[in-house]
Amino acid sequence: MVIISGSAEKTSKKTWQEKYKKARERKEKFETSSGLNPEPLYTPEDNTGFNHDEKLGFPGEFPYTRGVRTNMYRGRLWTMRQFSGLATAGETNKRYHFLLERGQTGISVAFDLPTLMGYDSDDSHSLGEVGKCGVAIDTLKDMETLFDRIPLEKISTSMTINGPASILFAMYIAVGEKHGVSSRKLQGTIQNDILKEYIAQKSWIFPVEPSMRIITDIMEFCSKEVPKWNTISISGYHIREAGSTALQELAFTLADGMAYVEAGMKAGMDVDVFAPRLSFFFDSHNNFFEEIAKFRAARRIWAKKMKNAYGAKKPESLLMRFHTQTAGCTLTAQQPENNIVRVAFQALSAVLGGTQSLHTNSMDETLALPTEKAVQIALRTQQVIASETGVSDTIDPLGGSYYIEYLTGWFEEECEKYFKQIEKQGGVIEAIKKGFFQREIAKSAYSHQKAVEKKEQIIVGLNDYTEGDSLEIPLLRIDPEFEAQQVKELKSLKESRDNMKVKETLENIKNAASSKENLMPVILEAVKAYASLGEIARALKDVFGVYREPIIF
Amino acid sequence: MERKISKLVLRKDTPQKNCGVFNRKIKVLVAKPGLDGHDRGAKVVARALRDAGMEIIYTGLHQTPEMIAEAAIQEDVDVVALSILSGAHMTIFPKVQALLKEKGAGHILISGGGIIPKEDMEELEKKGIGKLFGPGTSTEEIITYLKSNVNLQERV
Numbered sequence: 001m002v003i004i005s006g007s008a009e010k011t012s013k014k015t016w017q018e019k020y021k022k023a024r025e026r027k028e029k030f031e032t033s034s035g036l037n038p039e040p041l042y043t044p045e046d047n048t049g050f051n052h053d054e055k056l057g058f059p060g061e062f063p064y065t066r067g068v069r070t071n072m073y074r075g076r077l078w079t080m081r082q083f084s085g086l087a088t089a090g091e092t093n094k095r096y097h098f099l100l101e102r103g104q105t106g107i108s109v110a111f112d113l114p115t116l117m118g119y120d121s122d123d124s125h126s127l128g129e130v131g132k133c134g135v136a137i138d139t140l141k142d143m144e145t146l147f148d149r150i151p152l153e154k155i156s157t158s159m160t161i162n163g164p165a166s167i168l169f170a171m172y173i174a175v176g177e178k179h180g181v182s183s184r185k186l187q188g189t190i191q192n193d194i195l196k197e198y199i200a201q202k203s204w205i206f207p208v209e210p211s212m213r214i215i216t217d218i219m220e221f222c223s224k225e226v227p228k229w230n231t232i233s234i235s236g237y238h239i240r241e242a243g244s245t246a247l248q249e250l251a252f253t254l255a256d257g258m259a260y261v262e263a264g265m266k267a268g269m270d271v272d273v274f275a276p277r278l279s280f281f282f283d284s285h286n287n288f289f290e291e292i293a294k295f296r297a298a299r300r301i302w303a304k305k306m307k308n309a310y311g312a313k314k315p316e317s318l319l320m321r322f323h324t325q326t327a328g329c330t331l332t333a334q335q336p337e338n339n340i341v342r343v344a345f346q347a348l349s350a351v352l353g354g355t356q357s358l359h360t361n362s363m364d365e366t367l368a369l370p371t372e373k374a375v376q377i378a379l380r381t382q383q384v385i386a387s388e389t390g391v392s393d394t395i396d397p398l399g400g401s402y403y404i405e406y407l408t409g410w411f412e413e414e415c416e417k418y419f420k421q422i423e424k425q426g427g428v429i430e431a432i433k434k435g436f437f438q439r440e441i442a443k444s445a446y447s448h449q450k451a452v453e454k455k456e457q458i459i460v461g462l463n464d465y466t467e468g469d470s471l472e473i474p475l476l477r478i479d480p481e482f483e484a485q486q487v488k489e490l491k492s493l494k495e496s497r498d499n500m501k502v503k504e505t506l507e508n509i510k511n512a513a514s515s516k517e518n519l520m521p522v523i524l525e526a527v528k529a530y531a532s533l534g535e536i537a538r539a540l541k542d543v544f545g546v547y548r549e550p551i552i553f
Numbered sequence: 554m555e556r557k558i559s560k561l562v563l564r565k566d567t568p569q570k571n572c573g574v575f576n577r578k579i580k581v582l583v584a585k586p587g588l589d590g591h592d593r594g595a596k597v598v599a600r601a602l603r604d605a606g607m608e609i610i611y612t613g614l615h616q617t618p619e620m621i622a623e624a625a626i627q628e629d630v631d632v633v634a635l636s637i638l639s640g641a642h643m644t645i646f647p648k649v650q651a652l653l654k655e656k657g658a659g660h661i662l663i664s665g666g667g668i669i670p671k672e673d674m675e676e677l678e679k680k681g682i683g684k685l686f687g688p689g690t691s692t693e694e695i696i697t698y699l700k701s702n703v704n705l706q707e708r709v
Contacts, residue, residue, distance in 0.1 A: 113588035128644025202590025333688040366688045449597045462689045551613040553596040
């Protein structure tokens with residue numbers, strides 16, 4: 001617990017600092033990813049005016065700095081959720097069963113690029129990309145295979161899908177129906193965070209405004225039909241991976257979150273109806289304490305904003321639940337086994353930061369999709385943290401650390417500065433159009449690269465402690481034959497389905513898109529008729545158009 | 554083709570006229586083919602090459618091989634640098650190469666990088682693609698490679 005300083009301590013820190021000035025430091029500059037130069041020592045003086053009840057409170061209570069549940073991991077551990085998808089729905093389904101049998105507790109679907117961009121496997125844009133970085137889903141038939149023998153009433157599923165989220169989500173609901181599971185029982189998350197696509201990840205389809213409308217349609221539909229579903233996973237992960245600092249990741253993600261809240265309210269929904277289903281997704285990077293403080297600050301800022309700026313009343317609207325993934329961009333192709341160690345520390349940060357679910361990267365992910373062995377080690381890393389280290393036995397064990405509390409407060413203050421900058425530009429959407437976020441991220445990515453090349457930032461095995469030829473590890477290869485097979489199957493499905501029905505449902509989608517009607521029911525109807533992802537996306541493009549990016553580097 | 558190529562030309566200072574062999578800058582088209590949106594590497598490399606005095610044209614995302622070849626010829630570049638992190642490299646590199654050859658621009662050096670396994674890099678090099686760079690490469694290495702492999706004199 002932080003002790004408020006008295007004058008006696010003040011003098012002693014000063015005296016100590018005098019002594020410290022004469023001592024030597026091993027390097028010229030100490031710096032966090034966000035540009036903070038941490039002091040050599042933090043004391044109560046660095047947290048003057050610190051009010052325990054206001055800044056921390058108790059776990060499960062406002063402002064949720066210490067965690068979103070009263071019992072945190074003493075009740076239930078975080079969900080261990082490895083993101084995976086490889087080529088065919090059948091192969092991916094096998095990988096899911098492999099992971100579930102080994103103690104994974106949730107599924108996370110990685111789609112291939114054509115699916116992420118709303119193209120069918122037989123589209124000319126998909127050439128060479130089918131099944132390469134995830135599973136290819138063209139129609140409900142693929143989705144049925146993907147979730148074969150997976151108990152959807154028990155397992156929660158996270159789907160990393162944004163532009164065409166409404167379509168894949170509709171397919172999931174339809175699979176549920178086929179399994180006899182009502183949509184009211186389905187649990188999971190669609191990423192559905194289009195703002196960060198424009199900012200960082202760049203898998204978009206439609207322009208910003210219609211994309212926001214699709215999102216509010218999903219939020220409204222879920223509040224009635226799929227109440228346990230997380231409608232958006234507001235993601236900092238991709239912002240960070242694109243090169244941002246921890247501070248930018250936090251500030252931009254929270255700003256996106258607020259933009260969704262404002263869009264929902266503008267669409268006429270009560271904030272307490274949709275806000276409880278918003279969830280977040282962060283990166284866990286190398287700077288151990290910075291990351292922990294980032295997670296804690298995230299919860300506190302969100303709770304305060306929801307309460308004070310948006311007038312949310314339900315506790316579920318105020319508390320920020322989030323998923324974490326360790327930082328893919330920190331993995332090195334050189335001495336890849338070192339990545340196991342990096343991932344373990346990053347995972348520990350996430351747990352100490354109070355995450356609700358966690359993906360640990362596999363050591364080979366900078367080279368290819370992970371092999372079974374690599375993904376098993378990654379999962380075991382989480383299990384070691386959970387079962388052997390004891391860190392999950394006490395809630396927010398770093399709470400009250402002078403440094404952690406200082407850093408948490410620092411993030412809060414610095415985020416406010418970014419919020420003001422964004423507001424000045426007319427809000428998130430305007431700032432995207434002006435390229436503000438894109439420019440900020442590109443700048444940070446470049447200065448990081450320069451720091452690495454100048455060896456101001458040491459990366460073990462890359463610019464220090466290097467070895468000649470890198471160790472070769474076995475890699476997973478996607479069979480190039482797969483693409484042709486997937487295209488063939490899609491063609492034969494398109495011949496055997498009721499094409500009159502498909503045409504009719506696609507017309508209904510266009511009509512709904514041109515009006516204010518909620519899009520989800522008509523999309524659901526289309527996927528059930530086996531209309532393909534690409535066909536549905538095209539119907540929507542016909543009405544909404546496509547997004548064009550300002551080119552910035 | 555769904556859309557026209559849009560591009561951004563960045564020069565560190567005022568462009569020099571082609572007045573002499575030694576004054577001309579190396580001209581590089583940095584391109585992101587395919588559906589892959591991971592543009593961190595492409596952007597970092599583009600900036601680094603620019604800071605090293607080269608003239609850079611960045612295509613932006615989601616370019617087809619046809620769009621890339623077209624832009625390379627129109628801009629009369631020395632190098633086409635492709636960034637691919639999606640696994641589609643075995644399809645896209647040869648396709649761009651074939652298109653350039655077809656249009657009589659076989660002299661353009663094709664290089665690039667991304668998540669590309671070593672065996673694939675070797676196979677592509679055998680097909681006449683230039684050096685490809687993986688994760689962790691220093692921009693210095695890329696600059697040195699381009700400077701020593703682009704022959705400016707040939708093309709004046």
